[in-house]
Amino acid sequence: MSRNDRSTGGKNSGRQGGGTRKKSHARGNAPVKPKMEKSPLSNTEGIRLNKYIANSGICSRRDADMYIAAGNVTVNGKSVTEMGYRVKLEDDVRFDGRRINPEKPQYILLNKPAGFYVTGNPEKGGKTVMELVSKVTDARVSPVGKLDNQAKGLLLFTNDGTLAKKLAKPKNGIRQIYHVTLSKALSREDLESIEKGVFLEGSKVIVTSISFIDDKPHTEVGIELYSIKEHIVTRIFKSMGYDVESLDRVVFGGLTKKDLSRGRTRNLTEQEVINLGMH
Structure with a gap:
């Protein structure tokens, strides 16, 4: 084998090896996103449900996600377990059956x-x-x-x-x-x-x-x-x-x-x- 052949083979092998390692590295770090069925209530307006709950003083956003997944929250009478679901201020949002409000309560x-x-x-x-x-x-x-x-x-x-x-x-x-x-x-x-x-x-x-x-x-x-x-x-x-x-x-x-x-x-x-x- 000539010097050029060996040089070319080495470069090609390096690229293949490097490419393989890069591909493996990407797969190892890419987050796995579970497939979710879209709720019939889904919309793109309003604020995120977990923020709505947190603003009402019930709990933190992180905890709100857990309660949502557990089925503790309803929107307009229907249970919502979808992460990232958005609600409007006029929606009827209930936590354990009690209606909540994302605004600070005011009495005038x-x-x-x-x-x-x-x-x-x-x-x-x-x-x-x-x-x-x-x-x-x-x-x-x-x-x-x-x-x-x-x-x-x-x-x-x-x-x-x-x-x-x-x-x-x-x-x-x-x-x-x-x-x-x-x-x-x-x-x-x-x-x-x-x-x-x-x-x-x-x-x-x-x-x-x-x-x-x-x-x-x-x-x-x-x-x-x-x-x-x-x-x-x-x-x-x-x-x-x-x-x-x-x-x-x-x-x-x-x-x-x-x-x-x-x-x-x-x-x-x-x-x-x-x-x-x-x-």
Whole structure:
């Protein structure tokens, strides 16, 4: 064999050997990706499910992956075990059956002025309470319960769906006190009748207490009840032949209007949130 042949053979052998080693090296370090069947819920929008869970304060992203794989998480009622699955903020995400929220829980109390709609905007140019609340938070908070357009007073906003749902259950009820101004003076007889309870649409509405307001004409009364039915105060007086000219909710649960002027908001304290959760 000539020098050239030996040289050529050596180079070729080296390339083959080097190529083999390189190929073997690549195979040895390449991650093995298991084949996954795509979930019918898969999408490319939103945020990763593990981040959503971590942001809610349940656990770390690493632990969230384990819980997802174990089937502890559902999205819109369906179990999701796919790593990297993405969800939107409006999706119903539950961990062990409890709905979670990736935003920090917020609890905001508004002293609502008259002339602001609570839901919707039925009149062109009409104002909504969200215009007032959006000035103090970017969170997707919603009002708990309702107040009529011309009604005033305390209105709670939160993104804590669990608490909002609990407070909205009719069987739970929540203490509320209203300052009511009527179109005509309320008679003593009608006041006592309301205090005994009023039947509306076949069911009795329990009134905890009702009284005339000191130093005010008998067109102004205070009424306390636990019912959260819509327009309940207006309907009570309407059934007795009185029109409500002004309605002001001055107490909601243990919350009052103290140091909260009309149109202003404040955040609830930790203890206030705990107290509301006990209702």
